[in-house]
């Protein structure tokens with residue numbers, strides 16, 4: 001499987017709404033395998049949306065276990081057409097993004113979410129999660145709606161920082 005090149009913030013595609021997937025074709029399955037390979041090729045990367053490799057279709061791949069931070073998670077999650085059907089609470093954290101390599105930012109998100117999505121076998125699934133994994137899923141679903149974390153920070157001058165590696 002292939003490591004796909006990541007598009008960055010200057011690419012207008014990142015502002016586009018991704019389209020729903022009607023059928024899980026062989027091409028979609030190959031794309032998902034490549035998204036997994038691409039995610040795991042980036043150390044500490046916890047999520048990727050298909051649009052980040054230039055394909056604006058509603059697929060996200062999340063694996064919160066890849067974080068250096070201790071967190072409760074469900075390991076690898078592949079979500080097709082994901083939708084948040086319930087959310088509650090608030091949680092603030094510092095986010096980064098493969099498509100915004102030079103900056104991180106403080107973002108407030110929902111603390112608990114329930115997501116409905118289609119799995120790789122075409123079955124509708126529901127997942128309830130909270131904390132770090134919930135943040136990652138919200139970040140990736142934002143990509144499907146043409147949003148990045150910079151659109152969520154309260155102040156670009158006080159909540160965005162140059163990444164220090």
Ligand SMILES: [Zn+2]
Nearest residue numbers: 096097098099
């Ligand atoms: Zn991102």
